[in-house]
Structures are given as structure tokens and as C-alpha cells.
Amino acid sequence: MSRLIVASIGPASSVQDGGRHGAQRYGLTPSGAMDRLALAAANCLVGNALLAAAIEIGPFGAAFTARDGAVRVGLAGAPRSADIAGRAVVIDTSMTIADGETLTLGFARGAANGGTKAAAFSYLAIEGGIAGEAVFGSLAVNARAGLGSPYPRPLQAGDEFHVKAASGAAEWRIELPAAVSGPIRVVLGPQDDEFSDAFKTLFLDSEWKISATSDRMGYRLEGPVIRHLHGHNIVSDGTVDGSIQVPGNGAPIVLMPDRGTSGGYPKIATVITADFGRFAQIPAGTGFRFKAVSMTEAQAETRKFAELLRSLPDRLRGIESFDLNIEALHGANVAGSAVSAVDAETWHATPADVLTLD
Amino acid sequence: MAATLSPRLLPSGDSAITVEFSRNIDDAANQRVLALDRALQEAPIQGVTETVPTYRSLLVHYDPCQIDFVTLGEKLRAAAGRPVSSEAKTRRWRFPVAYGGENGIDLEDVAKTLGTTAEDVVRRHAAGQYRVAMIGFTPGWSYLSGLEKFLHMPRRHDPRLLTPPGTVAIGGVQTGIQCLAGPSGWHLLGRTPVRTYQLHRDPTFLLEPGDHVTLFAIDAKTFAEQDRAAEAGEIIAELIAA
Numbered sequence A: 001m002s003r004l005i006v007a008s009i010g011p012a013s014s015v016q017d018g019g020r021h022g023a024q025r026y027g028l029t030p031s032g033a034m035d036r037l038a039l040a041a042a043n044c045l046v047g048n049a050l051l052a053a054a055i056e057i058g059p060f061g062a063a064f065t066a067r068d069g070a071v072r073v074g075l076a077g078a079p080r081s082a083d084i085a086g087r088a089v090v091i092d093t094s095m096t097i098a099d100g101e102t103l104t105l106g107f108a109r110g111a112a113n114g115g116t117k118a119a120a121f122s123y124l125a126i127e128g129g130i131a132g133e134a135v136f137g138s139l140a141v142n143a144r145a146g147l148g149s150p151y152p153r154p155l156q157a158g159d160e161f162h163v164k165a166a167s168g169a170a171e172w173r174i175e176l177p178a179a180v181s182g183p184i185r186v187v188l189g190p191q192d193d194e195f196s197d198a199f200k201t202l203f204l205d206s207e208w209k210i211s212a213t214s215d216r217m218g219y220r221l222e223g224p225v226i227r228h229l230h231g232h233n234i235v236s237d238g239t240v241d242g243s244i245q246v247p248g249n250g251a252p253i254v255l256m257p258d259r260g261t262s263g264g265y266p267k268i269a270t271v272i273t274a275d276f277g278r279f280a281q282i283p284a285g286t287g288f289r290f291k292a293v294s295m296t297e298a299q300a301e302t303r304k305f306a307e308l309l310r311s312l313p314d315r316l317r318g319i320e321s322f323d324l325n326i327e328a329l330h331g332a333n334v335a336g337s338a339v340s341a342v343d344a345e346t347w348h349a350t351p352a353d354v355l356t357l358d
Numbered sequence B: 001m002a003a004t005l006s007p008r009l010l011p012s013g014d015s016a017i018t019v020e021f022s023r024n025i026d027d028a029a030n031q032r033v034l035a036l037d038r039a040l041q042e043a044p045i046q047g048v049t050e051t052v053p054t055y056r057s058l059l060v061h062y063d064p065c066q067i068d069f070v071t072l073g074e075k076l077r078a079a080a081g082r083p084v085s086s087e088a089k090t091r092r093w094r095f096p097v098a099y100g101g102e103n104g105i106d107l108e109d110v111a112k113t114l115g116t117t118a119e120d121v122v123r124r125h126a127a128g129q130y131r132v133a134m135i136g137f138t139p140g141w142s143y144l145s146g147l148e149k150f151l152h153m154p155r156r157h158d159p160r161l162l163t164p165p166g167t168v169a170i171g172g173v174q175t176g177i178q179c180l181a182g183p184s185g186w187h188l189l190g191r192t193p194v195r196t197y198q199l200h201r202d203p204t205f206l207l208e209p210g211d212h213v214t215l216f217a218i219d220a221k222t223f224a225e226q227d228r229a230a231e232a233g234e235i236i237a238e239l240i241a242a
Helices: A036-045 A197-206 A273-280 A295-315 A326-336 A339-344 B027-042 B070-079 B107-114 B118-126 B220-231
Strands: A001-008 A014-016 A054-057 A063-065 A071-077 A082-084 A093-097 A102-105 A120-128 A160-163 A172-173 A183-189 A209-210 A218-222 A243-245 A252-253 A267-271 A290-292 A314-316 B008-011 B016-020 B048-053 B057-062 B092-099 B128-134 B142-145 B160-163 B167-171 B175-176 B182-184 B187-190 B211-219 B238-242
Touching: A001 A071, A036 A054, A036 A071, A036 A172, A036 A273, A063 A071, A063 A093, A071 A243, A082 A314, A160 B187, A183 A273, A183 A295, A183 B008, A197 A267, A197 A290, A243 B160, A252 B057, A267 A273, A273 B107, A314 B092, B008 B070, B016 B070, B027 B048, B027 B057, B027 B128, B048 B220, B057 B070, B070 B107, B092 B220, B107 B118, B118 B211, B160 B175, B167 B182
Parallel strands: A183 A290, B092 B211
Antiparallel strands: A001 A063, A001 A160, A014 A054, A054 A120, A063 A102, A071 A093, A071 A120, A082 A102, A093 A172, A172 A314, A183 A267, A209 A218, A218 A252, A243 A252, A243 A267, B008 B016, B016 B057, B048 B057, B092 B187, B092 B238, B128 B142, B128 B211, B142 B175, B160 B182, B167 B175, B167 B187
């Protein structure tokens, strides 16, 4: 048995997995990873079940130290600098942290210098998985409900995971499809009829930014004010990941995995499943647009996304064939570690609770 | 009459359908929501992963790799159109509530606003025959329908960021029991020691949508005792009929 110790970590970092399903009828939200593809890629690199629990790391830096033996991990998600005891390592690969060594991760590459690859969350999967007590089949942290294991709260320095000793298996990299850019696709509804055509058009034609007061419950959007036809109070109904609700102030909120299971504001549209992770990864302050697609297209994209997840094990490549200049890559990552101020503020702000309550 | 109309099928993204029976808080619509929910439990549709009843609609989560929007929509419409079987095995609960004082800090203000006494508000509220219309927002937060008209009042202008666990409150035309501490814009009348949600207890969730609930007043001392017992895992609520 080895231990992986959290030497340092920023806010918005917690254990997450595929989520806690089946109890939304009792008000229990699923939680789970913000970016399932990155979670699955990290797990795949170390041979875990694709949606097994891993460490979701927010936009800030983090460091993890191996004790009582080596620990093998897979790292995927946001581009950021990474090294083990000073030796540069690369995102989307597996790696082994020797006993006493520390894996150090820089800030996620933010809006300031990110381009299309900018992202907020990384996933660190541990070979053999995370030991914990599942509730409704999940270890995912839902801090408000006091759920999550081994720690029912965001991670803190000093936390430790008891993990399998590193197998010594060959390291892998995972070849993911090129990062998709372009608008975040949505299906209109369920309450798009609460908005005039003019405001629906404004919603779809405008550039939006993620507000610095966003969290795992909801991403608040900055852009034009969206007005309702009949006021902002509807009788509460059910929500999903990606529901875009418009409260009284006209500033839309996109509901994220820690959302309330029901909400009382009209929902103009819903982010499609295939684009949800990409949306969740947009750093605060980065401009983006929405695009409405048909249900047929959205469901075809969901099936393609499910196929992509299933294909991950076939996308593993031996690290020997990794033909690139690690030094150059590391240089690029270091440049990316200068996170913008707006990212740094994002995860300290007032929870979106107050804006989404009944 | 709402109960005979076909529900609206509203897309909630590519993996959920909102089956909407009414736009309002409407008892007949809520009955149909709960009936469809029951029907889907008794005769599951392949690909449906989870259902979430609310006041006026049933949110049906599904896997679009197994069934598409149009096919599922047709099946849901058919299921909603079938005659509702008589309300099978309704469970009836009695919950103790400590009204007023530090357990219900808005009781006096509510009485003043309604032009009556705190005793009258308690008497009326505790006399209600309530049904769990939905559970939502946070774990165990149970929305009860059946609040008498006299007690209807708008929510607070200023929602509170933190209200105590077990709070029994009124807001708009609704009353409810909130299990966990959290934000609320409702008027706080009292607290129940009953945990509608408690980890490591069997059952984790006490109430089901559709359950009937009545309330009775207890004093603050009894509340404190029962609260300790409930914390230890005891189910304080009485199940009068199953």
C-alpha cells in the first residue's frame, strides 16, 4: 500500500466520478466530473474503469507526494505545467511518482493565453482507483449534502489517499481527438416559449463570458440582459446538467453537476451532452457563443460522444513512440502557467445557491 | 379540465424530457405526474434511467443511445393517457413540529402580516392535510401541497443565506419541510426533529412523492429531546397507515 498525499491544492478541487444517479427524485443531485471525457481519459491511462473516481483539480496549482512506495497516475484535462521532482511530464500521459517524489502542477492555462485549448479542470486518476465508501454508487463530493469519500468536502493540503503500489507497467499517452472549437451547441427549451423571438435571437447571437462568480452548482453568464415574456417566476420543475435558466436579473445561469434538482426560473435552452464538458472547461472571462441545433443532431452527437468514450482504450499509445520535444513542450506549458486574474477570482466568489434557490 | 388534456413534451436537452401537465401549481396535474411516475415504475420503458416528479411535470431522464426523443415521447404520451389506477398504497405520516421562538423566527411576523395571532397561525398550519407534491432543490426538501388559502403569502424579498435543518416554512401557496441547513426565501414557522434525509439510516429518504403528511405541535423541550434521538438515527415520524 502506498499513500498519495496532497501537498498543496487550490479551491474547487475534489474527488469526482461519473456521478450519483437514481436519487434526483429525493432532491439528491448527481454531482460528478465537470468534464467526463477528461476524467475518462485520465482513468484509461492507468487501466481504471473510465468513470471511476479521480481527483478533479480546479484552475489553481496542486502538488501530490508519494509515500511508502511509488504511485502511478494518469493526468488529463486542462493544459498546465507539470513536473515530477523537476522532470517535466506531459498532460494526457500516465506517469509514476517514486516514493518521496512530488508531482507539481501549475495553474490551468487561462483565458489570457489559452486559445482554444484553454481549460479550467484537470483530472488525476490513481492506478487501482480511490478507496472510499460509495453512496448511491458514487464517491463524488457533494459538499452541501455532506457526501463524498474519502473526504466529503473539497480537498485540502494534508489529505491523503491510500492507494495501490505502482504496478511498474509501461507508461502510456492517450491520443484524443483535436480540441473542438466553435460555439457551444444547445437544444432550445424546455421553457423557450417564455421568451420572445427577439430575445431568443439575442441569446443565440451574442458573445457570452463565464462570470467570476461561478461554481460547481452554476456558471453565471455575462452578456446582454435576457428578458422574459411573462416574468421570471415559474413553478419549479426538474433540471439537468446544462439547463440554462434565466433569473429575474436577466443574466443566464448554466446549471452544473452540483445544481439543485429543481428550479423555479424559465430555462431557455440546454447545453447538449456532447458539449457539456467542453463548456465546463471554459475559463472565466473567455468569450464564447451558443448555437441552437435540432434534437436529431444533438442526439447523434451524444451517440458519437458515447462512442468516443468507448474508444478510449484503443487510443492508448506507447510512450516510446511519443515523438516530440519535451523541453519545448514544457516551455510552452510554463508560459501557460501565468493565469489571468479573473481565473484566480472565479472560485472564491459567492456560491450560485442564492441565485438558484426556490 | 386539465386532467383530460394530453401533456406537453418539452425537450430538456438531448437526454431528458419534461412531461408537463400544467404550468401552475395544480392538484389534479400533480396527481397525474405522480400517476405517470408510478406507471413508469410498474412498466419501465427501456432506456429511461431516472424520473423526477415535480408539482406540474415529470422529468424523464433517458439514454439517447437506447431510445430517441420521438419514440420515447410517443411511449410517454401513451402511458400518460392510460386511465389512472386508484391511488395505490398511500402512506400517511405524522410529523412533530416545534413552532415559533428560536425554532420559527418568522411566526410572529407572519401572524402580524395576516392580521391574526401566532396561536391561530399554528392551529391552522398544524390542521392541514398535506401531500408531498415533490422533493427537490436539496436532499429531502419536501414540498407539501394543501396549504390553506389564509396562509398563502409572498416569499421574502430578502432570501436568507442560511436557515436551520428541519425548518418548516411557508412561501407563496406552498409549505414545506427542509432537511438540510441552507438558503431559503420562505417564512420560517418552526422546526421538525424528523430527518427526511439521513445518511446511513434505512431508509435514507423517508418520504416519497405522493405520501400524505399531517403535523402536530410540540414544545421546544420535546423538540430538543427528539432532535437528539433523530440525530442518533431514530425515525421520529409516525407512520399511521401504509
